[in-house]
Amino acid sequence: MDNPAPLSQKVLTHTYGLDCEIAVIGAGIIGVCIAIELQAAGHDVWLIDRKGVAEECSYGNAGHIAVEHIFPLSSPATLMQVPKMLLQPNGPLSIRAAYLPQLMPWLMRFLWAGRPVQVRRGTEAIAALNARALPAYRSLDARFDLGGLLVEDGTLVVFESEKNLSAASREQRLLTDFGVETALMDATELKAFDPSLSPALKGAVCFPASAHVTDPAALVRMLASRFTQRGGHIERQAVTGMDHSPTHLGLTTSRDRVRAQKVVIAAGAWSHQLARMLGYKVPLETERGYHLMLDEPTVMPRVPTTYHERRFVATPMDARLRLAGRVELGGLQLPPNIRQAHALMPQGQDLLPDLQAQGATPWMGFRPTLPDSLPVIGPAPRHKGVYFAFGHNHMGLTHGAITGELMRDLIGGKVPGIDLTPYRIDRF
Incomplete structure (x- = not known):
């Protein structure tokens, strides 16, 4: 198992008056996988969710790692x-x-x-994620122990x-x-x-x-538990406002205010509302x-x-x-x-x-x-430090682990293993 985020990173973050280095909004399978991958890479991460871990779509999905669903x-x-x-x-x-x-x-x-041309492009983009979906879950299992939930x-x-x-x-x-x-x-x-x-x-x-996963909610909660055991922080708050400055990103929540260097919007069906706070209109x-x-x-x-x-x-x-x-x-x-x-x-x-x-x-x-069945994965084109990972429709569980890996590499300055162009937010 990887070491927790270095203490020096956390001290540096809080010295500059920030609550965390990276705030991940959304504690479903997508957000939790992103948070634990970022933490394992040495980042100081908070998870923020309006209802708590696995309380929305990740609680009740069909449990499939559906690598065959490429269309x-x-x-x-x-x-x-x-x-x-x-x-x-x-x-x-x-x-x-x-x-x-x-x-x-x-x-x-x-x-x-x-349209046939768009269906071909969409099939290629979905298949690219699916090809790495199970290897990404096996990697999570090897590092964090999924407790036999993956079958x-x-x-x-x-x-x-x-x-x-x-x-x-x-x-x-x-x-x-x-x-x-x-x-x-x-x-x-x-x-x-x-x-x-x-x-x-x-x-x-x-x-x-x-x-398939024998209990999708238990899987997400288990990963969230691994995250907190390693020093991660989870806040049950609704994000009601967002502002961007040259030094940080500010999140206004239902109870408080959170300041972070970077923000990942991974809030599932509510993500378009958050993106709109920064001026991005998404047909979700x-x-x-x-x-x-x-x-x-x-x-x-x-x-x-x-x-x-x-x-x-x-x-x-x-x-x-x-x-x-x-x-x-x-x-x-x-x-x-x-x-x-x-x-x-x-x-x-x-x-x-x-x-x-x-x-x-x-x-x-x-x-x-989203209308084209592709998620939004990637950076905000007009706001440095803001990233998106949402809109996975029926494939949220399937794409949870691979989305975590892609965001870890993207935020860490590495070239992701998949070309993220088809999933950009400004494609609409």
Whole structure:
């Protein structure tokens, strides 16, 4: 394990009247990975979050390190399916009517991002992050001990339609070109691999090099604990203002004021509000994601399993089963529609016919999504010492560790191992 930040650095920082060298705003998987990597590199770091560690999207995601998900959400194929998804009762996608007028500019950008040339660029940019996602987690595990929470057993996508299975087999060639390992299973092979799945399924695509986390919130909290044990500081405060001067960055919070040499904005679905304080307008929208956590399920899938046609995922998490996958476009203010979460139970029983549970706990969280499905990672072009790391949409957990490494190198003056041009904030 690396040594904690040198005491001399902390003395120097506080001698100049600053609270810390680097303030990281956001204590989800992205912010915590950035903080612990910066700390391990010798920096004096504070973590600041409005609700605390892993209290938002990082608490309830599906748990996948989804290295196979290299395609942007907006594409000609996806856009053709949107009307059908919206018309389905309890379908995988819904839009809150009250929010539609506010959503329209983002939807127009989303449609524009589906141009073939942009889809190709986006695929390359996502694949570049994905290729280093698992090695980055293995590095975290080797240095900080993730307590067995990272499981590399692969994942499945299962199909109830021969047509969709055939289309997936054609897509395998493109995935292979980007270095994603795949294997096709017919119905007989799938039944032998996991007898708990529905016999009506026609087959599956297996991704043996993918992984999952058995408790995403526990992973983030464990890393945050390692951070504080090494001298890191965590503040539960909302940042309400930000100002930039030649000597420091000032953060006005709900309780105090924090002065730092550098600031990293990694606050997920609230990041665009913080960026706007410095004059950066980012078309970030909120996907409201739902899950249903089942206690003592009578049956579990062998590995995390995505049901292609129903567009949800069942992830084994120790003795519990998480059903996740609903997307609702409705912003940050409207109340959750918990029926979306409960609607996952009958879908789960279609996947796992013998599924029952002793209890079911619904949840809703906010995914930060940009129209082109790429995160913002990099420096602020007009404000020295300000950095951005947000907008990872469905890939926040997947990209947590690699984003931490990239920000560590960028802030430390090293050339990051990935070209950050596709993720710049001024691309819009």
